[in-house]
Amino acid sequence: MATKAQKFRLALVQCLPGSNKVKNLQRAAEMVREAASNGAQVVSLPECFNSPYGTRYFPEYCEPVPDGDSTRMLSELAKETKTYLIGGSIPEKYQDKIYNTCSVFGPDGNQLALYRKLHLFDIDVPGKIKFTESDVLSPGQTPQTFDTEWCKFGLGICYDARFPELAGLYRNRGCKVLVYPGAFNMTTGPAHWELLARARSVDCQVYTAFCSVARDESATYVAWGHSLIVSPW
């Protein structure tokens, strides 16, 4: 649309979820409002922004989408701040399964996308980290994009970024920005976080945003942090 500005401001909210879900939602909302008040038109939250990250927590913190507290909050917050709000992810209860799920809401509060993490994070680096999302979570089945007045966006969550095929699929569908809410750790973070963001951008000639939770050295899963946005060149 030639009359629309081609530039927009994307903010990544690097919040620090703790064990109190109500406080997690409040803090996320405060930070989204702050981003919007600074001119952000698209805002992303990180992976598991309403819960500590860990297989032991997912059954306790999971909710239905869009009829749970976290997703209702996102819808209202998008409308209040007039932003496109990429709701990081939350553990989603659906039928008898739990998914790692990202919901996106438009400035009118309507849901634009529901994306369930495709590539579950099952890793065993001897002596460093062992983590098996598939013990508790089920994988999604479907890539998801959404449209804004500026461009089309593609969605992934964390370990999804390890797979160039998903990014290439989004590129082929015309996406100009790929957003991956994530929570890499102190082993995979220094090894691959920046590398993968840059690789996806250069390979696909798109902008890539990795939005992480903040680092909490006292957590059972210590996140790398370092949220970043990479240009295509």
Add this chain to the structure above:
Amino acid sequence: MATKAQKFRLALVQCLPGSNKVKNLQRAAEMVREAASNGAQVVSLPECFNSPYGTRYFPEYCEPVPDGDSTRMLSELAKETKTYLIGGSIPEKYQDKIYNTCSVFGPDGNQLALYRKLHLFDIDVPGKIKFTESDVLSPGQTPQTFDTEWCKFGLGICYDARFPELAGLYRNRGCKVLVYPGAFNMTTGPAHWELLARARSVDCQVYTAFCSVARDESATYVAWGHSLIVSPW
């Protein structure tokens, strides 16, 4: 083959081709012999090891393959040194076209592969570098692998490394090592050389070798150098 050692030594020859083709071949041969005498069992030369790199040079330096001086030298040298010799690339004259072509020879001197660069390097970074391989070269049509007693190898040349699809195809065919003779420049080198080698390795869980010509500040095309081998992790 369980009785064979799984480890082998791969050497990258970062030679400095000048305008004298005979000297280029002699120098490349000396360095391959040196690598073999130091235990290398697989040796790669860089892109355009027999010629300066540049569209003006390709018509002058091109040769038939395998019946030209450069390819004959490679065959004899592989046999002499008992190495798998990945002949970087040379401008190849075939029918009425010129290709950027890599030939591979086994320790018995027999040709194992002929690979013609698939993705021609047409680039225009305003104020930095403009280069159009397709002014003179024709693109190849076919990925190429070759087998050794250790594993299967996949071949690309330089800009081919920008395309994860080719690396993914080789991964799917069972390659454990990807070798890209290359000649990135002073713009694309610092931006993408190491990034792409690491990305191809992590994406495909293979070893990736980028073998560059050395840097010659007086050349019309100044190469980045920095030959490297990257592990899958």
